[in-house]
Amino acid sequence: MLSNGNELKVLVVEDSKVTMRALCSYLERMGIHNLLTAETGQAALEMFRNDRPDIVLLDAILPDIDGFDIAKQMRALEQGQDWSAIIFLTSMSKDDDLARGIEVGGDDYLMKPISEVVLKAKVRAMRRLVEMQRALVDVTRQLNGANKELQRLSTTDGLTGIANRRLFDELLQREWRRCTRARKQLSLVMVDIDYFKQYNDNYGHQLGDVCLKAVAGQVARSALRPGDLAARYGGEEFVLVLSETDMDGAKWVANHIRQHVAELKIKHATSPAHFVTVSCGVSTVTPNDQLSMEVLLKSADHALYAAKMQGRDQVVCADYGQARADTASYI
Numbered sequence: 001m002l003s004n005g006n007e008l009k010v011l012v013v014e015d016s017k018v019t020m021r022a023l024c025s026y027l028e029r030m031g032i033h034n035l036l037t038a039e040t041g042q043a044a045l046e047m048f049r050n051d052r053p054d055i056v057l058l059d060a061i062l063p064d065i066d067g068f069d070i071a072k073q074m075r076a077l078e079q080g081q082d083w084s085a086i087i088f089l090t091s092m093s094k095d096d097d098l099a100r101g102i103e104v105g106g107d108d109y110l111m112k113p114i115s116e117v118v119l120k121a122k123v124r125a126m127r128r129l130v131e132m133q134r135a136l137v138d139v140t141r142q143l144n145g146a147n148k149e150l151q152r153l154s155t156t157d158g159l160t161g162i163a164n165r166r167l168f169d170e171l172l173q174r175e176w177r178r179c180t181r182a183r184k185q186l187s188l189v190m191v192d193i194d195y196f197k198q199y200n201d202n203y204g205h206q207l208g209d210v211c212l213k214a215v216a217g218q219v220a221r222s223a224l225r226p227g228d229l230a231a232r233y234g235g236e237e238f239v240l241v242l243s244e245t246d247m248d249g250a251k252w253v254a255n256h257i258r259q260h261v262a263e264l265k266i267k268h269a270t271s272p273a274h275f276v277t278v279s280c281g282v283s284t285v286t287p288n289d290q291l292s293m294e295v296l297l298k299s300a301d302h303a304l305y306a307a308k309m310q311g312r313d314q315v316v317c318a319d320y321g322q323a324r325a326d327t328a329s330y331i
Contacts, residue, residue, distance in 0.1 A: 008127055011036040011053035013044040013070070014089060015062055019114065023057060023089075026116045030123065041065025048074050053084055054130050055123060057110070060090035060101065068104045075105035083133045085126035089114065157232040159209055160216035168231035168239060172293060175227055175243045180287040187250035187284040188300040189240040191219055191257055194277045194312040196236035198270040211266055211276055212236060218260040222253050239300075247284040247317055254280035254315040262313070277313035279304060284317075 010032055014020045017039075024035055036051055038044040041062045048056065056074065060067035071086050078084070088101045091112040098109060107129070108122055155167035163171075172188075179186045193199070193215055200208040216230070219238045223230040227243030240257070242250050258278055266276035281304025285296050303318030310316065 007034050008032050008055065008123075009034045009036070009051065009053045010123070011038065011044065011047055011051070011056045013038045013041070013056065013062070013067075014059045015039045016059075019059075019089070019112070023114060023119070026114070026119050027123070029116075030120055032123070039063075041067070041070045044070055045073055045077070048084070049077055052082060055126050056084055056086045058086055058088055058106075060088050060092060060097075068100055068106075071101070071106050072104040082137065083130065085130050087122060087126060157216075160213050160232050162216050162220045162238075163229055163231035165231065165233060168229060168233065168241070171229045172241055175241060176287050176293050176296075178227075179243065180289065182244075183286065183288075184244040185246050185284055185286050186296065187242040187245040187247065187282065188296050189242065189250055189254045189257070190233065190281040190300045190304040191215070191238040191240065191254070191278050192280075192304055192308070193236040194273075194279055194308075195268065195271045199268050199276065202268075202270050214264055214266060215261055215276070215278065218264070219257055221260070222257055245284070247282065250282045250284055251315055251317055254282050258313065258315060273313055279307035279312045280315040281305070281307055282315060282317040 010027055012020060012023050012027075012035060014023065014037075020037060020039070024037065027035060036047050036053060038047055041064050044056075044058070045065075047053070058067050058071060062070070067088065067090075071088075074084070074086065085107045086105060087108045087110055088106045089110050089112060090097070090101075092098075093111065101109065107126065110119060110122060155164060155170075156162070157164040175186055178184075193211070196208070196211075199211060215236075216232060216238060219240055220230040222228075222240060225243070227241070229241040231239050231241075233239040240253065242253060245253075258280055261276060261278045262273075264276065268274060268276045271277065281300045281302065283296050283300035283303055285291060285299075287296075299318040303316045306318070307314050307316040
């Protein structure tokens with residue numbers, strides 16, 4: 001799409017009034033009436049910045065700024081936005097001068113004195129190039145947007161809207177490596193909805209989904225820093241990565257999650273508490289080359305299992321040395 005629908009906008013930069021009048025006359029006979037004119041480089045740059053023409057007819061020699069420098073500055077002003085064609089108007093015919101114009105961003109040349117026939121041919125050619133280039137830019141933007149959306153969808157849990165297991169695995173690996181290098185602690189909080197199977201059996205899966213979304217929201221609000229991540233681990237289980245956080249800090253976060261979920265007051269008739277609660281398992285390690293991430297994961301899972309066995313609706317912190325390869329399953 002051109003700058004004004006299908007109407008071509010042309011900026012003519014020329015300090016010779018005679019040449020300026022001739023060029024404008026030629027362009028108007030082509031049916032181009034959206035014309036901008038400038039007699040100095042400074043004025044040309046200001047018009048380019050504010051009006052963004054489709055084609056610039058640029059005198060290579062101007063009284064204040066060299067035409068080659070103007071072209072270079074115009075290209076810098078574009079900053080990846082809509083491209084404008086630049087045609088140099090020059091009486092210079094040396095190969096070095098022509099090469100310099102291409103290097104600074106020029107697209108073509110018109111030798112003075114300007115031929116109306118040649119001008120018309122080159123302007124028509126540049127119009128086609130501008131239209132094709134801008135169409136390509138539009139397609140590229142659409143593809144980039146689609147790729148970003150696909151990336152977001154591939155790392156987001158479709159139901160709860162928080163990170164999915166894939167993104168959790170990626171971030172945990174990254175934070176593990178980073179904390180290993182920095183010799184910083186890394187904590188993990190596993191969160192499981194108590195008696196969720198009974199909740200689904202009693203209220204149905206539709207309300208079960210509503211419950212999962214509400215709990216996910218409370219877990220997500222605790223991931224405040226760039227290295228933190230709240231994710232759905234699977235089913236009714238969630239996980240929170242807390243980078244550079246010690247055991248006390250992770251326990252504090254886990255208790256806040258538990259309290260925030262309780263404050264939702266989601267009715268759960270088949271739970272001893274009569275509303276939805278969560279159990280949390282916390283594990284903290286200082287990653288190093290002698291440990292694996294499995295130690296952190298299994299110890300957090302073991303702590304969560306202990307919280308379940310000790311009555312649910314509580315937080316248990318694990319010693320990573322207690323991690324078991326045969327982590328128990330629970331309801």
